[in-house]
Amino acid sequence: MPDSHASWWLAVGIAVWIATVPLLAGVTESPARAFGIILVWMAFPLFYAVKNKDFKGIGLTKNNLRDALAGMLVVSVAYSVIRNFLIMYVPSSSKYIAASALTVAELLKQGYFGSIAGPFSKLFPIMFFITFLAAISNELFYRGFFFTRLKQFVDWKIAVLISALLFGVYHYLNVGLSGFIMGVVVSIVSGWLMQRYNNVAAPALFHFLQYIVTILVFYYFVL
Numbered sequence: 001m002p003d004s005h006a007s008w009w010l011a012v013g014i015a016v017w018i019a020t021v022p023l024l025a026g027v028t029e030s031p032a033r034a035f036g037i038i039l040v041w042m043a044f045p046l047f048y049a050v051k052n053k054d055f056k057g058i059g060l061t062k063n064n065l066r067d068a069l070a071g072m073l074v075v076s077v078a079y080s081v082i083r084n085f086l087i088m089y090v091p092s093s094s095k096y097i098a099a100s101a102l103t104v105a106e107l108l109k110q111g112y113f114g115s116i117a118g119p120f121s122k123l124f125p126i127m128f129f130i131t132f133l134a135a136i137s138n139e140l141f142y143r144g145f146f147f148t149r150l151k152q153f154v155d156w157k158i159a160v161l162i163s164a165l166l167f168g169v170y171h172y173l174n175v176g177l178s179g180f181i182m183g184v185v186v187s188i189v190s191g192w193l194m195q196r197y198n199n200v201a202a203p204a205l206f207h208f209l210q211y212i213v214t215i216l217v218f219y220y221f222v223l
Contacts, residue, residue, distance in 0.1 A: 009048060010149045013141075016044050017166060021173065032114070035130060042137035045145040058144035059200030068197035069205070076209045079189060083210070084217045098218070099182035100175045101211060105218035120219075128212065135208035142167050142187065143194040143203045160191030186210065 020037055049055045056063070086093040094102065104127065107113055113123040142163045150159035164187030171179030190203035 006149060006152050009052075010146075010153070013044065013048075013145055013149065016040065017141075017146075021169070034114075034134065038130070038134050038137040041141035042133070045140040048145060056198075057148060058140060059148065059194060059198060060140075060144070061199055064197045064199050065201060068193070068199040068202040071197060072193060072202040072206045072209075075189060075193060076206045076213075079206070080210050080213045084214060087214070087217060088221055094178075094222075096178050096181055097185075099171060099179045099214075101214040102178075102218050103175055105215050105223055108215075108219055109223050127215075131211060131215075132208055135211065136204045138167070139190060139194075139200050139204040139207055143190050144200040147191055147194055156191075156195050160188055160195070163191060164188050 020040055045058045049058050049060065055061065083097060086097060104113070108120060108123055108127065111117055111119065111123070113127050116123065116126060146166065147156075147159050147163045150162055153159075154162070164184045167187040168180040168183035171183030173179075186207060190207055193202040193206055194200065196202070
C-alpha cells in the first residue's frame with residue numbers, strides 16, 4: 001500500500017496542476033506565459049527529486065538509456081509517419097489531429113511566434129528551444145512525476161490513462177478538441193515508453209520530435 005508520504009506528494013502535484021490550469025487558455029499565442037508554465041512544470045518534479053534524493057523516481061537516470069533512445073526513435077518515426085500521412089493525404093483528419101502544431105505553423109507562416117515577429121530563420125530557433133524545454137517539462141511533470149506516483153496507487157495502464165487525460169485537458173484549454181485528442185494519444189505513447197524503459201528521456205524526446213516534425217509538415221507541405 002502507498003504510504004502517506006506518496007499520497008502527500010501526489011496531492012501537492014495535483015494542486016500544482018489545478019493552479020496552472022487557468023493560465024493555459026490561448027497559451028500558444030503567448031510564449032512568455034508558455035515559458036512560465038514550462039518552468040513551473042519542470043521545477044516541481046526537480047524539487048521533489050532534490051527534496052527526496054529520488055531522481056530515479058522521476059525517470060532521471062542513465063539506466064536503460066541506450067535502449068530507451070533506440071526505442072524512442074522507432075516509435076517516433078512510426079508515429080510521425082502515420083500522423084503526417086493522415087494530415088497530408090486525409091485533409092479532413094486535421095481537425096482532429098492537428099492540435100497546436102497547426103497553430104504554431106500558421107503563426108510562423110505569418111512571421112510570428114506569439115508576439116515575436118521576424119523571418120523564419122529567426123523564429124524557428126526560438127520555437128525549437130521553447131518546444132524542447134516544453135517537451136522535457138511536460139514529460140517530467142506528467143510522466144516522470146504524475147505517472148510514476150500514480151503507479152503506486154493503481155495499475156500502470158490506469159496511471160497512463162489518468163496522466164493522459166490530465167495532459168489532454170491542458171491541450172483542450174489551449175487549442176480545443178484536436179488538442180485534447182492528440183494530447184491523450186501522445187500521452188498514451190509517452191506513458192508506454194516510460195513504463196517500458198523507466199527513463200524520462202524516451203517520452204521527452206518522442207514528445208519533442210513528433211511535434212517538431214508535424215509543425216514542419218504543416219509549414220512546408222500543407223499551408
